[in-house]
Amino acid sequence: MTYFQSCRQCHLFLLVVLTMTSSGRGQDGTLETKNTDDPVQLKVPDKLIVAIREVPPFAMRNQEGNWTGISIALLREIKVDLENESGHEIDIEFKEYPLAEMLTAVEKNEVELAAAAITINYEREKRMDFTHSFYTSGLGIAVGSNQRRSGWxxxxxxxxxxxxxxxxxxxxxxxxxxxxxxxxxxxxxxxxxxxxxxxxxxxxxxxxxxxxxxxxxxxxxxxxxxxxxxxxxxxxxxxxxxxxxxxxxxxxxxxxxxxxxGINGPADLSRIKVATVDGSTSAEYLRSRHIMFTKHPDVDSALASLVAKKCNAVVYDAPILKYQAYQNYSGEVFVLPVTFERQNYAFALPSGSPLREPVNRVLLRQISSPSWDEVLATYFGEGQQ
Known part of the structure; x- marks a missing residue:
């Protein structure tokens, strides 16, 4: 083989390489990738079994017995989006559980979704999956109105x-x-x-x-x-x-x-009688700091014990305390203007659930829209979110 023939073969090889490389780039020289993935239709059952519990204002029953609240409003948007992706109508069946049983039902894949004021934490994440957070707050402290006093x-x-x-x-x-x-x-x-x-x-x-x-x-x-x-x-x-x-x-x-x-914040909890909801993140917070507390099945029971002066304070999720104090214990219960131990609320899903991504897309779209502030203002009032 002569020198010229060898050079010619090298040139042809380089030309082929350049041609293959240039086919993956656009006119501006950037790489272009062609999406060859075929769209896969999301498989969603005709009926979604949703675990729920009454936690106003995130999930509660109205006078007709229907579920309403912040989480339910988001769930309706999720339902519409899933129907569009799956191509068929979807019914929602609510199953009411206490908090511990609700988490167990999600973990055992007995329900497709849990929609209430569910806080994301490390221990729960090991048992199940969570969507993106749709509300962020923290723990709060409710005291009797007689504790709300000025210096005088x-x-x-x-x-x-x-x-x-x-x-x-x-x-x-x-x-x-x-x-x-x-x-x-x-x-x-x-x-x-x-x-x-x-x-x-x-x-x-x-x-x-x-x-x-x-x-x-x-x-x-x-x-x-x-x-x-x-x-x-x-x-x-x-x-x-x-x-x-x-x-x-x-x-x-x-x-x-x-x-x-005077009860001014979490530093005062160790010297007073505290009540909270059993199995909640607030109970875990108190237990981790060796603060004795009385267990209650729900926040309404805990606040009732506060009004009856059986305890000095109730520790629970701040937005729920504020809503309950405003709606049911106005003038009797005061929520301190301090929050601690950040809380992120999300929907809980069984591990590996295919619904996680489509639900996340709906949540991101909703909480970034102007109408989301209006939803929050409906339940918490302006400036209270």
Whole structure:
């Protein structure tokens, strides 16, 4: 083979390679890929069995007994989209479960979908699949309306507390002892200042004791006898300790009253009686932090125990607490303006469910549309989402 023949074969080889390469590129030089996948029709059963539980405002029954709520509104959109993809009508059958049984039904593939306020977490993800999150919030704390107090109301409560009355009674007793002593020494030689008679004389002694104790020193009543002046001397020095002790006791009473009554956030939960829903993420949160709590089957039962003063606070998902407090316990329950332990709500699916992708597409479309804010405002009010 000659040199020229060898070069010619090389050129032909390069030309073939370039031709094959250029066929995968567009005019601008970028790679083009031709989608050769044939569209596969989604296989969806004629009836979707959906696990559900009543968790207003995400899932609840109306007066006609039909299911409604945020999750149900999304489920209707999912139904329409699945019907378009599968090419046939789909019926939805709701099966109501408690929370633990609902998750078990999803895990065992007894239902196609679970639609309620279901929080995504690590332990649940190991048992089942979840769609994209359609609502994000956190845990909240509901307290009785009597706990919603201003600084002044806390002071008023402390002033009228038993501890404060005991402090005032002790101070008055000390003044009374001083007043009786000064009267006994001054009643004969100093009648113009300490009136004749036990009632008026002791009353004058109380006035002198109060003026001396507070170091106001009006000078309208001055002991003249040696015994009276000795009592006055002792009372003046004792007054320094009495005033200091009185100030410390009042401050302590105000602080203790505020600590007992005030619940400001999760840091206060360890010292009060807490209630929550059994099997919920809020129960897991409390258990992980070794906070004792009372178990309830649902949030309504927990809030009822709060109103009945069987507990001091209810810990649960903040949006559900706000909705329940507004709808059913207005004026009786107050939800603190603080959220913690972020919560992401999603639909639960059996592991490997073919519905996950089509449901995710519907969720992404809905929660990014302007109408989604209107849906949330319908249930939570403006600015409460």
């Amino acid at each position: 109301s806390g002071i008023v409560d402390a002033v009228f507390s038993k501890t404060f009355f005991r402090i005032v009674a002790g101070l008055f007793f000390a003044m009374l002892v001083s007043a009786v002593g000064i009267y006994l020494f001054e009643r004969r030689q100093n009648r113009e200042q300490f009136d004749k008679g036990w009632v008026k004389g002791i009353a004058a002694g109380l006035w002198w004791a109060a003026v001396t104790l507070t170091t106001v020193g009006y000078g309208d009543k001055v002991p003249k006898t040696l015994g009276g002046r000795m009592i006055g001397l002792v009372w003046m020095f004792a007054g320094l300790f009495i005033i200091a002790g009185f100030t410390a006791a009042v401050t302590s009473a105000l602080t203790v009253t505020e600590l007992r009554a």
